[in-house]
Amino acid sequence: MAGCEITDYMTVPGGISRITAGFEVHHENGSEKLVLRADPPAGTAIIETDRATEWSLLRYLNVETSIPVPRARYFDADGSQLGSPAIISEFIEGPSLTSVARAGTEERRRELSVLVVELAACVANTSIEGLPPQLGRPNSWDEYMDTQIAQWAETERLSNGSDPYMRYVGAWLDANRPAPAPLMLVHGDFQTPNILMPAEDEVSLIDWELTHIGDPREDLGWFRLVSMLTPPDVIGPDGEAFCARYRELTGLTAQVINPAVISYFTVMSSLRVFAGILGGATAMDEGQASSTAIAYTALIQSSVHRVWENIITGLGTKMDSGA
Amino acid sequence: MIVRPSIDKILRAISRDLEGEVLDAIDDQTVRVTVQMMAQLLDAMARRYANESEFIRDESSTVMSLATQIADKNPSALSLQDAIELARKAIDQNSIDHYEAVSEVLSCLAEVILASHSPADAQALQLLFKQRTENEIEIITDEFQPIGRA
Numbered sequence: 430m431a432g433c434e435i436t437d438y439m440t441v442p443g444g445i446s447r448i449t450a451g452f453e454v455h456h457e458n459g460s461e462k463l464v465l466r467a468d469p470p471a472g473t474a475i476i477e478t479d480r481a482t483e484w485s486l487l488r489y490l491n492v493e494t495s496i497p498v499p500r501a502r503y504f505d506a507d508g509s510q511l512g513s514p515a516i517i518s519e520f521i522e523g524p525s526l527t528s529v530a531r532a533g534t535e536e537r538r539r540e541l542s543v544l545v546v547e548l549a550a551c552v553a554n555t556s557i558e559g560l561p562p563q564l565g566r567p568n569s570w571d572e573y574m575d576t577q578i579a580q581w582a583e584t585e586r587l588s589n590g591s592d593p594y595m596r597y598v599g600a601w602l603d604a605n606r607p608a609p610a611p612l613m614l615v616h617g618d619f620q621t622p623n624i625l626m627p628a629e630d631e632v633s634l635i636d637w638e639l640t641h642i643g644d645p646r647e648d649l650g651w652f653r654l655v656s657m658l659t660p661p662d663v664i665g666p667d668g669e670a671f672c673a674r675y676r677e678l679t680g681l682t683a684q685v686i687n688p689a690v691i692s693y694f695t696v697m698s699s700l701r702v703f704a705g706i707l708g709g710a711t712a713m714d715e716g717q718a719s720s721t722a723i724a725y726t727a728l729i730q731s732s733v734h735r736v737w738e739n740i741i742t743g744l745g746t747k748m749d750s751g752a
Numbered sequence: 753m754i755v756r757p758s759i760d761k762i763l764r765a766i767s768r769d770l771e772g773e774v775l776d777a778i779d780d781q782t783v784r785v786t787v788q789m790m791a792q793l794l795d796a797m798a799r800r801y802a803n804e805s806e807f808i809r810d811e812s813s814t815v816m817s818l819a820t821q822i823a824d825k826n827p828s829a830l831s832l833q834d835a836i837e838l839a840r841k842a843i844d845q846n847s848i849d850h851y852e853a854v855s856e857v858l859s860c861l862a863e864v865i866l867a868s869h870s871p872a873d874a875q876a877l878q879l880l881f882k883q884r885t886e887n888e889i890e891i892i893t894d895e896f897q898p899i900g901r902a
Contacts, residue, residue: 439781440780440781440782441781441782582863585859590852590855591852591855591856591858591859592855592859593855593856593858593859593862593881593884594881595859596859596860596862596863597858597859597862597863597866597877597881600862600863600866600867601866603866604866604867604869658897658898659897659898660897721786721789721790721793722786722789724789724793725789725792725793725899727793727796728792728793728796728892728896728898729898731885731888731889731891731892731896732892732896732898734884734885734888735885735888735889738878738881738882738885741878741881742878742882
């Protein structure tokens with residue numbers, strides 16, 4: 430973008446894993462607003478993810494799918510232009526679904542839950558055939574679940590402090606596996622702050638750094654977990670209706686999609702982010718990293734522990750209740 | 753060594769100033785989020801400091817009690833037996849090292865109990881996690897909501 434002028438550069442709070450900033454670029458053809466997502470300085474990231482994989486995915490989603498995703502425009506693969514590997518995308522003007530839900534009435538939240546279910550189904554219904562190979566391809570649902578569940582104990586063993594919830598949850602997940610689902614595209618960080626609303630009934634899904642091929646119920650479970658931690662929960666008040674609509678849109682059965690199963694995945698889906706939290710805590714404890722954001726995850730850890738404990742206590746082995 | 757005001761009171765005072773006059777003087781949204789995180793962290797650390805010894809003592813006692821019972825019933829649960837042994841040895845170390853060793857006992861205990869499918873033992877295990885969770889929530893408080901996600 431030689432010869433361009435950058436103005437109104439402003440970092441965006443909330444994107445705690447990457448440096449996120451909006452800015453306006455002025456060039457010979459006019460002006461436009463864009464967003465930068467860049468790797469933070471070494472040792473300060475809460476979760477390590479790969480910008481090249483994210484770039485390939487975004488370009489694929491932009492070109493080959495109808496999922497509402499901001500257009501990815503530029504990529505600095507090695508950081509030679511911008512200081513660290515970075516993606517520049519179209520700026521979506523509009524509040525997050527979190528803000529809209531907080532300001533809205535019960536009726537508005539019900540409308541939002543319809544937008545959420547349609548968006549979730551749109552992601553899950555994406556054909557996985559043409560997706561970038563870097564996303565990986567599990568051989569089967571059983572193998573995928575085996576790997577995911579084993580990581581709970583493994584993650585705890587790799588951290589330098591003992592977190593007994595990890596092995597407790599891992600053992601519980603293993604003993605209470607739900608009915609299998611087809612392997613589908615999973616956004617990986619499907620939550621209301623990552624859903625922007627450029628218009629009243631329009632959404633745009635951002636933050637694709639944790640995307641993978643896996644069990645689509647992970648996105649629903651993770652959505653619920655974040656909603657529980659940072660209300661309001663737009664699914665919670667009518668979980669049955671949400672599941673019914675999701676089943677309609679995806680063709681999945683009631684045995685596969687029901688509120689109890691989503692609770693199971695509320696627990697299971699937290700591993701990816703939780704592994705990052707424990708990794709960050711370990712790095713900080715060993716003096717390899719240091720930041721307020723990493724220290725702060727200790728509080729989030731406790732908050733998530735409570736959600737896990739409540740679900741495990743309440744759910745027992747009722748995973749087939751919606752069948 | 754100066755011990756008054758106590759550490760928790762000092763941390764709370766800093767936290768209040770951060771959330772008050774410091775935050776009021778900051779316009780940058782990202783910096784504001786960091787300062788709010790700092791204030792929440794300092795508050796939580798003040799509560800942890802005020803309760804840590806009691807929480808560690810109580811949790812350690814209940815975990816070791818159930819673990820010993822389960823280990824006696826399951827002599828083949830070697831990882832649990834080893835963890836108990838290490839926790840007993842760690843009792844003379846500093847309280848954090850001892851708590852870490854007891855936490856390892858709890859991890860092993862969870863794996864043994866969930867593999868044994870005993871409802872009574874599973875319930876006793878749930879109580880241990882409930883106690884631990886309650887202590888963690890006492891530190892972050894019931895009202896805790898993560899900063900910076902909107």
